[in-house]
Amino acid sequence: MKANRTSMLKRDTSAQVGIGTLIIFIAMVLVAAIAAAVLIQTSGVLQQKAQSTGEEATAEVSSNMKVLGIEGVRADDSSDDNLSDYIDLLEVQTSVSAGGDPMDLGELVITISDGTNTNTLTYNNSTTINGTLENTTSFTATAVRDEDESFSDDNPVMNKGDLIKIYISSASGAYDISGVEALDSGLELDPRTDVRLVFTPEAGTPQQVEFTTPSSYSVDTRLGLFP
Template sequence: MVPNSNLFSRSNTAQVGIGTLIIFIAMVLIAAVAASVLIQTSGTLQQQAQSTGKQATQEVSSNLIIKSIEGVRAKTSSTMASNISLLKVKVGLNVGSSPVDLNQLIITITDSTNTNDLIYGNNDKTYGSLMANFSSSNNASANLGHLLTGTQATPGANARYFFTVQKIRDEDISFSQGNPIMNTGDLVTIYISVVADGDLSYTTIDGVTTNSNQKDSNLDVAPRSAVSIVMTPEAGATTKAEFITPSSYGTRETIQLYP
């Protein structure tokens, strides 16, 4: 039996009306909101990625390098101390390093028995005051003298809590006692007091007249001592130097200890 084609009808008109319009508008709004959320999220992620990348680069690139360490013995006109009284740590920056603020540097030194955590003499954040008698207008030698002989009620003897610095090379003249910022190419000497309690009667340390007023550092760098120095900057990798002092200092006033 042949179907009757007259029973079927064909319509070429689509459904239009307010309902369809509402659905269309709702879909557009949802797409717009989703796009807005994606754009905002991608912007936030981009900012976080840039910030993280900058911090990671700074952590990797900010590196102090210990070039050498010398030990100096206290002396009088005729005798020298049996222990080392002062460490002169020559420090530079790695190639491509970001600037390093020594005012925020922490130096941890141990003689295998006692440990001192030292901050720069101009840092007043940790103990509420600068190193006793420290002045940004002083030359490095004057501040070194105060490091060796100065003391205050809090925290105590300068030698146990502070270090001072003298610049060796500073091409852009950006380094000062009050603003110790190191840039690539700069070279400085960091002074660390290691005066032993048995060496308080000597009158001179590295050309600085102490008149037997040097203060005990709570450290003892005698012959055959194992010494460790760790430098922790505000940002960047820590720098560490370990060495064992010679079996005898002989008649030398200055002894090369590292490398």
């Protein structure tokens, strides 16, 4: 007798349903897209902050002010019309440095020292330094070249292309400077005096200028001091 052989087939019911796999795939794509969008947005914000920080850092380490030259003026003795033995007025010619931004002289602070005394000066919107102003605390400025005519006593903003002259009193007594009596500044800029000027703007690094007055003033009313 032959043995009966029976074949048994087992049905496999473990296959994935197609629609479920598709839903999972779409969800994964959406999550990846959202994550990518967040990363892109964060990258943009960081880039803007880095650019802003870089611009601020550049402004802090650069100076917008360029000192082109300094002349000294000797005053007339108000009593006998003789030239002073000292330099009694400094005329500082300035401009905006290459690539610099407009500069508000109303926010500029100037420090001047003759090695013994030091004066700290801020802007005064008067056109002259005379007996009505404290020469130990103020400086004035006028435009030599101002193409757009925007610079004024009440709006002392130096723009690109402007040429501005700053006046700093260094009078050592009651002298006439161009017919105007000047107050004593407390400074004594006689021959061979080491002078230091520091210009501190609202933004940017301070500009420092040092020079030594000539060994003799002779009969000169005006003397070149810098450069």
